[in-house]
Structure formats: structure tokens, C-alpha cells
Amino acid sequence: MDFEFTEDQKALQELTRRFVEREMPKEAVAAWDKEGEFPPDLLDKMAQIGLMGASIPEEYGGSGGGVMEETIVLEELARHSSTVALAYGLDVSFGAVTIERHGTDDHRREFLPKIASGQVHFALSMTEPDGGTDILGAMKTYAVQDGDHYVINGAKVFTTGINIASWLFVVARTTRQVDRPSRGLTVFLVHKDTPGVSWNKIDKLGSRFLHSYEVVYRDVRVHKSAIIGAEGRGWHAILDTLNNERIFIAATCVGLGQGALDDAVRYAQERKAFGKAIGQFQAIQHPLADSLTEIEMARLMTYKAAWMQDRGEDCSLPASMAKYYASEAAFRTTDRGMRVLAGYGFTMEYHMQRYYRDIRQLIFAPITNEMSRNFIAQVGCGLPRSY
Numbered sequence: 001m002d003f004e005f006t007e008d009q010k011a012l013q014e015l016t017r018r019f020v021e022r023e024m025p026k027e028a029v030a031a032w033d034k035e036g037e038f039p040p041d042l043l044d045k046m047a048q049i050g051l052m053g054a055s056i057p058e059e060y061g062g063s064g065g066g067v068m069e070e071t072i073v074l075e076e077l078a079r080h081s082s083t084v085a086l087a088y089g090l091d092v093s094f095g096a097v098t099i100e101r102h103g104t105d106d107h108r109r110e111f112l113p114k115i116a117s118g119q120v121h122f123a124l125s126m127t128e129p130d131g132g133t134d135i136l137g138a139m140k141t142y143a144v145q146d147g148d149h150y151v152i153n154g155a156k157v158f159t160t161g162i163n164i165a166s167w168l169f170v171v172a173r174t175t176r177q178v179d180r181p182s183r184g185l186t187v188f189l190v191h192k193d194t195p196g197v198s199w200n201k202i203d204k205l206g207s208r209f210l211h212s213y214e215v216v217y218r219d220v221r222v223h224k225s226a227i228i229g230a231e232g233r234g235w236h237a238i239l240d241t242l243n244n245e246r247i248f249i250a251a252t253c254v255g256l257g258q259g260a261l262d263d264a265v266r267y268a269q270e271r272k273a274f275g276k277a278i279g280q281f282q283a284i285q286h287p288l289a290d291s292l293t294e295i296e297m298a299r300l301m302t303y304k305a306a307w308m309q310d311r312g313e314d315c316s317l318p319a320s321m322a323k324y325y326a327s328e329a330a331f332r333t334t335d336r337g338m339r340v341l342a343g344y345g346f347t348m349e350y351h352m353q354r355y356y357r358d359i360r361q362l363i364f365a366p367i368t369n370e371m372s373r374n375f376i377a378q379v380g381c382g383l384p385r386s387y
Contacts, residue, residue: 003303005072012054012069016076019049026351029081032209033354038164043087047118051088056096060112066310067244071251071302078255079262082358083207085255089248090161091115094169095122097244098187102229102237107189111167123165123192125156125215126238133371135171136181136235141217143172143186145224150174152188152196152220158365160212162199168192170217175232185234188226196220206357239316243309245366246319250302250326253362257295257330260355264288264337267344284340291333298326317379324372327362334359 005013023045032039046052055070056062063069070092078085092115099111114120131138141154152172159168168190175184190197197220199213229237265288268279278284301322308315334356338345345352363369377383 003300008065009069009072012063012065013072013076015049016051016073019046019051020076020080024077024080024084026080029084030348030351030354032081033083034348036208036211038083038087038209040164042084043091043121043164044118046088047116050116052091052118053116055092056112056116057100060108061116062096062112067247067306068303068310070244071247071306074248074251075255075258075299075302078252079259082252082256082355082362083210085252086207087121087161087164087210089245089252090122090124090165091120093244093248094124094241095120095167098169098228098237098241099189101240102187104225106225107228120167121161121165122167122169123159123161125159125168125190126171127156127158129155129157129214133368135238136185139171139173139181139185141170141172142176143174143188145174146221148224149221150186150188150224150226152190152217152222154217156215156217158202158212159199159215160207161210162192162213162215163201163211165192168197168215169228171234171238172217182235184232185238186231187228187234187237188222189228190217190220190222190226194220194222204361206354206359206361242367243316243319246323247302247305247309247315249362249366250298250305250319250322253323253326253330253359254295254299254302256355256359256362257291257298257326257333260330260334260337260352260359261288261291261295263350263352263355264291264333264340267341278340287336287339291329291336294329295333298322298329301325317376320367320372320375321380323367324369324376327359327369331359331363 051073053062054073055065058064074085096115099107128138143150143152170188170190173184174186178184196218199215202212268284271278305315305318305322337352341352344350374386378385
């Protein structure tokens with residue numbers, strides 16, 4: 001075993017850390033959160049120093065890294081803002097990974113260089129209003145072939161990032177009569193300005209400057225070249241992407257938890273009560289020690305899953321375990337942080353309340369931790385399927 005980053009990975013981590021301190025200090029993130037507006041040039045600045053292409057092959061303008069490089073960047077971004085990390089992940093996970101693994105040569109030549117240079121951004125439009133975790137059972141959006149085109153009709157909910165995205169990955173049924181729900185699904189790459197696409201913003205508790213939307217597709221006409229992967233075999237492309245998604249969310253949670261812990265420790269060192277810094281009291285030390293231990297455990301689980309995916313191994317179980325544990329550990333860390341800061345943690349002046357709000361989403365999205373535990377019990381423990 002070797003837990004050391006390579007020299008290139010260390011350099012990437014330091015590069016990202018400097019970027020975060022310079023371009024997205026916590027005071028700036030707090031202002032973006034209050035105003036509800038994603039900074040329009042932030043992703044462009046990431047692209048200029050190579051962060052958007054960290055996991056894209058060199059032949060397409062990237063740095064030739066993999067999922068581990070993606071994980072490093074996500075963790076560092078999330079130390080200051082999980083919302084920014086989510087925006088980055090939409091491009092490198094849903095965008096780059098999906099297109100690289102399941103797109104055509106034309107797709108790869110068209111989009112991967114533009115992702116690396118920050119010219120295009122993506123959102124995933126999959127969850128149905130009646131669906132949630134039951135993606136297959138609730139899928140009502142359908143696409144009907146009409147010559148060389150498909151016509152898409154349906155509705156989606158919680159499509160995140162349309163406010164900064166240019167393209168949508170839309171999951172629809174192209175075959176209604178199937179022997180298994182996982183068959184007959186197709187993934188389309190649809191520009192958000194295509195006639196027939198409309199959306200309404202959903203007001204949220206957290207991640208307030210990367211908005212989520214209800215999206216309606218009404219007679220949306222796209223060429224058959226918009227299909228990602230094979231027609232009717234979209235579920236296989238989705239599953240491959242979802243393993244990467246679990247790792248991307250786990251890395252985001254690790255970074256968020258570390259950022260909250262950093263703030264709590266700093267406050268414990270500076271806040272005085274009863275003649276001494278409160279960090280000298282065991283009632284403060286012990287929960288912070290618990291958080292440090294849990295975040296480090298989550299980090300190691302996340303790195304293992306990323307390492308396995310980079311090696312081409314089946315990482316579905318480790319990725320689900322990492323997402324589940326990292327999100328719970330980060331939530332416990334933000335809760336302890338709120339207790340350490342007490343009244344000040346409840347004010348908008350301090351950043352702890354933002355960490356506390358933002359982590360709530362990652363407990364149940366993009367997959368609920370209950371469903372993660374179902375999968376872990378089924379695959380890891382060999383127990384009967386429970387859903």
C-alpha cells in the first residue's frame with residue numbers, strides 16, 4: 001500500500017488550494033450565498049489554470065489525470081464551498097466522464113476540449129416529479145423517433161445547475177414495452193435553448209447559488225446524433241456515471257466537513273470563557289476529536305473508491321459506502337461545529353450555518369443514504385434485495 005500522492009497530484013492539490021484562497025475566500029462565498037448568484041467567471045478562472053481539464057485526456061486538451069485528480073480538486077473546493085464543488089462536479093463527472101466513456105468520437109472531439117477550456121457546462125436531468133430514488137419505476141419522460149430525429153416529452157425535477165449550464169443530459173424512455181424497467185432508456189444531450197425546453201427555479205435551503213429547477217420538455221426535437229451511448233441502453237451509461245457521482249459527492253462531503261472542522265477548531269482556540277480558551281475544555285475537545293477522526297476515515301474511503309475506479313475495477317460498493325459515510329460524517333461535523341460556536345453559529349456572520357445548511361442536501365441527494373445502505377447490505381452483505 002502507498003498512501004502518498006504523486007508529485008503531480010501534490011502540485012494539483014497545492015494549485016487548487018491557492019486558487020480557493022485567492023478566488024473564493026469564505027467571505028466571497030457568503031456573499032454569493034446571500035445574493036443567490038453564481039459568479040459568472042469562476043469556472044473560467046478554473047479552466048485557465050487547468051482545473052477543468054484535470055481528469056480529461058491530454059489529446060483533448062486536459063492534463064491526463066483521472067478520478068483521483070478529480071477528487072483532489074473537489075475536496076479542496078468544498079473546504080470553502082460545496083456549492084462550487086458541485087458545479088465543478090457537474091462538468092467533470094456528468095459531463096467529461098459520460099462523454100469520454102459513452103459518447104461517440106465526434107462527441108469527444110466536440111465537447112472534451114470545450115470542457116477543459118471552460119466553454120461548456122452541463123446539468124443532469126433525470127429525476128422525475130413522482131420518482132426520487134425510484135428512477136426506473138417512475139420514468140415517464142419519453143422520446144419518439146421521427147426519421148433522423150427524436151421528439152421528447154415529459155417533466156423533470158431537481159435538475160441542478162441550469163443557471164450555469166449550456167447542455168442537459170436528459171434521460172427518457174424510447175421503448176415503453178420492456179421486460180425489465182432498466183431497458184428501453186436512452187440518454188440525450190440537449191442544449192438548454194432548444195425549442196420546447198422550459199424551467200422554473202426551486203427555492204432551496206442550501207446550495208443557494210447553484211439553483212435547482214423543474215424542467216418541462218414539450219415536443220423537444222433533437223437529432224439522433226444527440227444520443228449518448230446506445231439507443232435503449234442508457235441505463236448502462238447512467239450506472240457507469242453514477243459510480244463516479246458517488247465518489248464526487250463523497251469528496252465534496254469530505255471537503256465540506258474539513259472546512260467546518262477548521263472553523264470550529266479556530267473558534268475553540270480563540271473564544272475565551274472562564275478565563276481560558278474553550279478549546280481547553282474536554283467538552284469541546286472530544287467532539288472535535290471525533291470529527292477529525294471521522295473525516296479522515298471518510299477521506300480514506302473516498303480515495304480508495306477513486307483509486308479503484310481509476311484502475312478500472314468495480315467500485316460500486318466502495319463508492320456507495322464512501323458517499324454514505326462521508327455525508328453522515330460531514331453532517332455530524334457541522335452539527336458539532338454549531339454546538340461549539342453556540343449562539344454565533346446561529347448567526348449569518350459566521351460560516352458554520354452555511355456548512356450546516358449545505359450538507360443537508362448531500363444526505364439524501366443525489367441518492368438517499370437509506371438507498372445506499374440498501375445497496376451496501378445487498379451487495380456487501382449478500383442479503384436479499386429490499387427494494
